[in-house]
Amino acid sequence: MARLNLSTPMAKVIRREDGSFTVNRRSDAITAEEPLEIRMGGQTITTTMRTPGHDLELAHGFLHSEGLIRSAADVENARYCAGATGPDGQNTYNLLDVQQQLFVKAPTLDNLRLTTTNSACGVCGSTSIETIMSKRHRPITPIKLSPELVLELPQRLRENQKQFKRTGGIHAAAVFESDGTHIVTREDIGRHNAADKVIGHLMLNDSLDTPGRILVMSSRASFELVQKAIMAGFSALIAVSAASSLAVEMAEEAGLTLIAFARDDRFNLYAGELDM
Incomplete structure (x- = not known):
């Protein structure tokens, strides 16, 4: 039986850099979709x-x-x-x-x-916050994250992005304990797929009900990612890019700590509290 091909596709590329063109004769690693x-x-x-x-x-x-x-x-x-x-x-x-x-x-x-x-x-x-809330069955345990941990976790996510280092074109999701212990990282061209993969990993390992965990995303904090975090019972969602208005509203409603623009030495807290 044929095996699932997980190799990274390669493509010939002409690159413009520093005002000149070069041909990558070794081909360029690209993200599979x-x-x-x-x-x-x-x-x-x-x-x-x-x-x-x-x-x-x-x-x-x-x-x-x-x-x-x-x-x-x-x-x-x-x-x-x-x-x-x-x-x-x-x-x-x-x-x-x-x-x-x-x-x-x-x-x-x-x-x-x-x-x-x-x-x-x-x-x-799933077109409304009320619909999502009616489906949830895992309570969210409130936590207060330190600013230092908030800034540390996106960097630790990046360290586990093996495919991103090769292709530069793939999202990642990671789960951490409230003390910063790394649990799992998964990558996918779709940010929502990356989130589903880490949630599925926890489910298949019978550890989805552990309270106080943190979901960290390499993307923006959109409505569907907040939905997934709430349904899985995460206590916090940290994203390196922006948060949408509906994501903020939904996080506030559910008691989910929501942090966005978490990169370099800054971040925005949109819902929840910090341990100052």
Whole structure:
């Protein structure tokens, strides 16, 4: 059986630098982007553009963020569909079917988002804060972060971004304990996919219910990332770029500490408190 190809694609490139052009004869490392269709019980839930790798974590994290499963125990099995083949007849590994346990309610048209999501946008269908709040079942444990830790964590995220060092074109999510202990880092061309992968990792390792954890993102703090942090019960979300108005409103409503523009020697606190 063919194996999932996790190698970094290469492309020939002509680079302009310091006023002159050079040809990179060794080719340039670029970020892989392929579609992944996620089905639940044979029914399409979503198709997202993602970087191949850790697809089981991605599916678990996505289904949890959408309120369709609560734990790994809700899933009987998950497998790549054998019929999803490319021109060479090999499995593309771009179609993943998740079979829920019998006691898990099957998704309905009311809670499905039957759309194709790109690598920039992950929320389609969950259209209000009230809808998200009605689905959450993990309480948020309030924490007060020190300014020093807030500034340290984005740098530690960057140190774990192996693919970013090669390509310069991939997002990352990392989870830390409240004392700064690193738990997991995952990378993906889509920031929402990277978040789903770390959430799925925690779920598959039966540690999603540990309170007081921090989600750190290499991207902006958008509505869908705040949604995922709240659904997973994180205490804080730290982003290196901007926060949106709806993300701030939702974080305040849920009691999530939200910090953005956390880079160099500065950051903005939009929700929650600091340990000053």
